[in-house]
Amino acid sequence: MAETILETKNLSIAYVTKDFGTCRAINDVSFSLKKGHTLGLVGETGAGKTTIAKGILRLLSVPQGRVTDGTVIFEGEDLYRKSERAMRSIRGRKISMIFQDPMTSLNPIDTVGDQIAEVIRLHSSISRKEAFRRAVASLEMVGIPSERAGEYPHQFSGGMKQRVVIAIALACSPDLLIADEPTTALDVTIQAQVLDMMNDLKQRLGTSMILISHDLGVVAEMCDEVAVIYAGEIVEMGSARDIFKHMAHPYTIGMFESLPDLNSASRRLKLIPGLMPDPTDLPKGCKFAPRCSHCTQACTEAAVPLTELAPGHFCRCLCPQQKEAQV
Amino acid sequence: MSGTTKEIKRRSMAGEVAVRYFRKPLAVLGAVILAVIVIMCLLAPVIAPYDYDAQDVLRKFTEPCRQFPCGTDNLGRDIFSRLLYGGRISLMVGFVSATVAAVAGVVFGAIAAFYGGKVDNLIMRFLDIFIALPQMLLAIVISTMIGPGIQGAIIAVTIATIPRYAQAVRAPILSIRGQEFVEAAFAIDARDSRIILRHILPNVLSPIIVQVTMGVGNAITMAASLSFLGLGVQPPYPEWGQLISSARVYILDHAYMVTYPGLAIAAVVLALNLMGDGLRDAMDPRWKD
Amino acid sequence: MLRYIVKRILALIPVLFCVAFLIFTMMYFSRGDPATMTLGDQATEEQLAEWRAARGLDKPFWQQFGSYIWGIVSRGDLGVSYKTGQHVTQSLLERFPTTFVLAVATCAIAIVFGVLLGILAANRQGTWVDNLLRVLGMAGVSIPIFWLGLLLILWMAVEHQWFPVSGWYGPRYVVLPALTMGLTFTASIMRTTRSSMLDCIRQDYVTTARAKGQRESVITYHHVLRNALIPIITAAGNVFGISLCGAVITEQVFSIPGLGSLMINAINTRDYPLVRGSVLLLATSFAVVNLLVDLLYACVDPRIKAQFVSSARTGAKKPEEEPADKKPGANLQKGGD
Numbered sequence: 001m002a003e004t005i006l007e008t009k010n011l012s013i014a015y016v017t018k019d020f021g022t023c024r025a026i027n028d029v030s031f032s033l034k035k036g037h038t039l040g041l042v043g044e045t046g047a048g049k050t051t052i053a054k055g056i057l058r059l060l061s062v063p064q065g066r067v068t069d070g071t072v073i074f075e076g077e078d079l080y081r082k083s084e085r086a087m088r089s090i091r092g093r094k095i096s097m098i099f100q101d102p103m104t105s106l107n108p109i110d111t112v113g114d115q116i117a118e119v120i121r122l123h124s125s126i127s128r129k130e131a132f133r134r135a136v137a138s139l140e141m142v143g144i145p146s147e148r149a150g151e152y153p154h155q156f157s158g159g160m161k162q163r164v165v166i167a168i169a170l171a172c173s174p175d176l177l178i179a180d181e182p183t184t185a186l187d188v189t190i191q192a193q194v195l196d197m198m199n200d201l202k203q204r205l206g207t208s209m210i211l212i213s214h215d216l217g218v219v220a221e222m223c224d225e226v227a228v229i230y231a232g233e234i235v236e237m238g239s240a241r242d243i244f245k246h247m248a249h250p251y252t253i254g255m256f257e258s259l260p261d262l263n264s265a266s267r268r269l270k271l272i273p274g275l276m277p278d279p280t281d282l283p284k285g286c287k288f289a290p291r292c293s294h295c296t297q298a299c300t301e302a303a304v305p306l307t308e309l310a311p312g313h314f315c316r317c318l319c320p321q322q323k324e325a326q327v
Numbered sequence: 328m329s330g331t332t333k334e335i336k337r338r339s340m341a342g343e344v345a346v347r348y349f350r351k352p353l354a355v356l357g358a359v360i361l362a363v364i365v366i367m368c369l370l371a372p373v374i375a376p377y378d379y380d381a382q383d384v385l386r387k388f389t390e391p392c393r394q395f396p397c398g399t400d401n402l403g404r405d406i407f408s409r410l411l412y413g414g415r416i417s418l419m420v421g422f423v424s425a426t427v428a429a430v431a432g433v434v435f436g437a438i439a440a441f442y443g444g445k446v447d448n449l450i451m452r453f454l455d456i457f458i459a460l461p462q463m464l465l466a467i468v469i470s471t472m473i474g475p476g477i478q479g480a481i482i483a484v485t486i487a488t489i490p491r492y493a494q495a496v497r498a499p500i501l502s503i504r505g506q507e508f509v510e511a512a513f514a515i516d517a518r519d520s521r522i523i524l525r526h527i528l529p530n531v532l533s534p535i536i537v538q539v540t541m542g543v544g545n546a547i548t549m550a551a552s553l554s555f556l557g558l559g560v561q562p563p564y565p566e567w568g569q570l571i572s573s574a575r576v577y578i579l580d581h582a583y584m585v586t587y588p589g590l591a592i593a594a595v596v597l598a599l600n601l602m603g604d605g606l607r608d609a610m611d612p613r614w615k616d
Numbered sequence: 617m618l619r620y621i622v623k624r625i626l627a628l629i630p631v632l633f634c635v636a637f638l639i640f641t642m643m644y645f646s647r648g649d650p651a652t653m654t655l656g657d658q659a660t661e662e663q664l665a666e667w668r669a670a671r672g673l674d675k676p677f678w679q680q681f682g683s684y685i686w687g688i689v690s691r692g693d694l695g696v697s698y699k700t701g702q703h704v705t706q707s708l709l710e711r712f713p714t715t716f717v718l719a720v721a722t723c724a725i726a727i728v729f730g731v732l733l734g735i736l737a738a739n740r741q742g743t744w745v746d747n748l749l750r751v752l753g754m755a756g757v758s759i760p761i762f763w764l765g766l767l768l769i770l771w772m773a774v775e776h777q778w779f780p781v782s783g784w785y786g787p788r789y790v791v792l793p794a795l796t797m798g799l800t801f802t803a804s805i806m807r808t809t810r811s812s813m814l815d816c817i818r819q820d821y822v823t824t825a826r827a828k829g830q831r832e833s834v835i836t837y838h839h840v841l842r843n844a845l846i847p848i849i850t851a852a853g854n855v856f857g858i859s860l861c862g863a864v865i866t867e868q869v870f871s872i873p874g875l876g877s878l879m880i881n882a883i884n885t886r887d888y889p890l891v892r893g894s895v896l897l898l899a900t901s902f903a904v905v906n907l908l909v910d911l912l913y914a915c916v917d918p919r920i921k922a923q924f925v926s927s928a929r930t931g932a933k934k935p936e937e938e939p940a941d942k943k944p945g946a947n948l949q950k951g952g953d
Contacts, residue, residue, distance in 0.1 A: 059823060087829075088830070088831065089829060091829035093829060096827065097827040099824060104819060104820040105823075105824045106821055107825070107843070108843065109843060109916065109917055109918060118825075118830070122829050123829065154918070154919050456635055456638060459899045460899050461857065463858075464898060467864065468642050468883070468891075471883050472642045472646040472647075474647050551760055551762075552760065552865055555868075556868060571763060578769070582770050585763070585766050585770075589759075589766070589767070592760050593759045593760065596759075597755055599758075600758050604754070
């Protein structure tokens with residue numbers, strides 16, 4: 001039984017602003033990740049996925065973002081009890097993060113080799129030359145020829161930039177990699193390449209991964225466990241099989257049903273009516289209730305807890321639908 | 328679906344800007360200071376205790392007191408009254424120059440940016456010659472050419488600042504022009520002038536407004552500098568720069584003669600800068616932080 | 617890259633030619649007669665006419681202009697001052713170092729304090745420190761230079777006698793004038809630095825750097841500041857160019873024998889050759905400073921270097937849009953010099 005590498009416990013994060021009020025981005029999020037596994041965080045834009053990722057690494061924008069409840073346990077240690085200095089030694093070395101937009105994630109005035117070397121030198125006391133050598137090795141690991149180590153980001157295409165970002169993230173062989181929409185900004189063919197590469201590296205280095213995406217296809221390919229996020233909460237969580245084959249929450253079902261299917265002869269796309277609630281003004285009961293076709297009176301009255309439908313398969317719904325998917 | 332969307336209050340764009348503007352204390356302060364000064368100067372004939380050239384040699388060099396809030400000068404004239412009357416000149420020169428220069432500059436810049444290519448090249452090369460010299464230098468030379476006086480000052484400052492407005496307006500227009508909604512307008516064969524007026528200009532209005540607001544302050548300072556050098560407004564007209572210039576010889580014994588006019592200039596320019604900053608923030612919330 | 621530099625230098629020539637033409641024309645059409653100014657009111661009509669003829673002032677416009685340009689191109693001769701009879705080139709060379717020293721001192725103050733304070737304001741954005749600095753910055757930009765100069769004289773020279781009131785006889789004489797211009801320019805550089813840093817602090821690559829575990833101080837200087845440099849360099853170049861270009865007003869206030877006061881006196885006495893010469897020198901300096909600023913961009917930002925090199929190769933017009941976008945502060949012109 002693989003041990004747990006990361007655990008979030010009742011994590012709640014809010015952004016406090018003067019002009020727009022308090023935005024409760026994440027509420028009571030608890031999940032755990034086993035070593036070597038990949039957890040997918042799925043949800044639409046604005047659901048809070050990136051906030052969770054930043055919350056784990058304590059990278060929230062400081063004046064506005066703050067953790068209002070809960071904590072994050074990594075390798076048995078409470079990350080929120082650590083000093084900033086201790087966190088800095090964890091970032092890049094034990095936990096790495098890949099961001100969404102490769103076009104802006106790299107410093108435009110440093111060579112790619114230097115940018116990879118930077119993370120290497122931060123976490124080991126080797127010489128500049130040696131660090132650069134290792135950086136070049138990292139580049140080759142992600143499929144970029146070593147001659148290009150002295151070039152600048154603007155000289156690379158989007159897909160290659162993302163590979164550089166991955167190289168930076170994996171340069172110190174982290175135990176956990178958090179990938180925030182790593183392929184969203186890339187076109188489909190490059191997407192496939194990058195995902196393959198990530199999978200390959202993951203297996204070689206034994207890295208655990210949290211993969212954030214709104215693309216169900218990507219999640220299906222890469223993840224062992226999946227958590228569906230809606231309005232800052234986990235509404236359904238379980239193994240990939242549970243979610244894809246035995247989806248239970250109306251939102252999850254709605255999400256899958258809205259995928260266009262080449263095989264069926266429908267004329268209109270099936271959508272979930274309405275919009276996600278305003279995070280500064282969340283409804284009292286189930287956050288999905290206003291849009292749910294199975295909504296009952298009880299759903300709007302009080303917050304709905306997570307219930308375990310089957311071993312390891314959780315759902316935050318008072319009337320979960322048992323839907324067998326033909327995925 | 329009820330409960331999923333909030334009512335969206337509709338406000339005009341100007342109203343939206345005004346609301347955001349008045350939320351900021353500094354911007355409001357700027358507007359207040361400017362309003363107070365402008366009103367006081369406009370009402371000079373009414374509220375000034377003395378005429379600006381009323382001499383009273385017996386009272387010369389009086390320190391600031393109840394009767395003469397800013398003291399009197401070497402000819403016994405009340406400095407406070409001179410400030411009020413002089414303000415009318417300084418403010419007028421500033422506003423007129425900035426407005427005319429802005430309009431001319433915008434026309435140049437818009438035509439250049441809109442038509443691009445050779446026209447752009449021609450206009451910008453021409454303006455480059457003027458930009459090759461710092462503003463103040465240009466103003467000095469033009470002022471010499473035209474001769475001293477209020478009109479000379481206005482013309483000099485106007486011409487010296489036109490190129491900067493043209494440049495400032497060209498960049499946003501170029502970027503807007505490239506956007507798709509302009510291509511769409513071309514596609515339906517709208518007349519050029521219509522495209523400029525209805526589609527492009529409203530979008531570049533905000534940087535222009537900000538520039539002009541600060542430009543007025545710039546113009547006032549330039550005019551005052553010209554007068555200080557003896558090139559702009561001449562005595563006995565009490566333009567603020569001129570006041571400082573004439574007071575300079577007496578500075579060792581009667582410093583107040585220099586402080587008050589300078590304070591007036593600084594206050595107006597500061598107010599205008601605060602307003603310009605506030606407007607910029609109000610019109611583009613991204614800039615806030 | 618060298619090709620680009622050569623191209624830019626060559627491009628200067630037509631501009632300077634046009635500047636010369638512009639100034640020539642303006643002086644030609646200005647009121648006031650140099651002959652009367654030089655010889656005085658008592659001179660007779662004959663003497664005046666003779667004086668003018670000796671200097672070619674009775675010839676038609678184009679001939680005058682032509683011989684002026686020919687003089688420059690063939691002999692490097694900028695003419696002879698009407699008033700002193702000295703070669704213009706010599707007068708300019710005498711005065712230039714003074715102004716140069718003043719400009720350097722001003723820039724040193726403005727850049728060092730402006731950048732440091734700007735970084736401070738950007739890092740402490742939203743706090744009282746930032747707000748105070750912003751207000752001070754605004755005030756600094758609003759104060760007329762000549763007034764500030766006079767106030768500094770009153771305070772430091774007269775009341776406390778720390779520094780001399782005016783003149784230019786040693787290092788102590790540099791302080792007050794440099795402070796006068798320096799303080800105003802500090803404000804504008806501080807504002808530019810702050811806004812440019814704020815733009816960069818929000819960028820994704822800063823988050824990437826943090827996710828690497830980088831320290832805040834290194835992030836501020838290595839990542840943010842270096843990317844924020846372009847508008848700052850523009851502002852700094854602007855400052856240097858403006859203070860080099862005569863600091864006309866400051867030299868008047870402090871009675872400094874520099875290029876600016878030379879030019880003003882020449883203008884007042886309609887000493888045409890001197891006026892033309894000093895304006896040309898100032899325009900050239902300004903242009904050189906701008907060129908250096910652009911070259912500095914290329915050193916700082918590899919993307920710009922690539923643009924320059926490719927434009928030199930293909931002969932395309934230098935793309936102005938990108939630097940223009942990166943110069944938010946450049947258009948906030950100080951009204952003084």
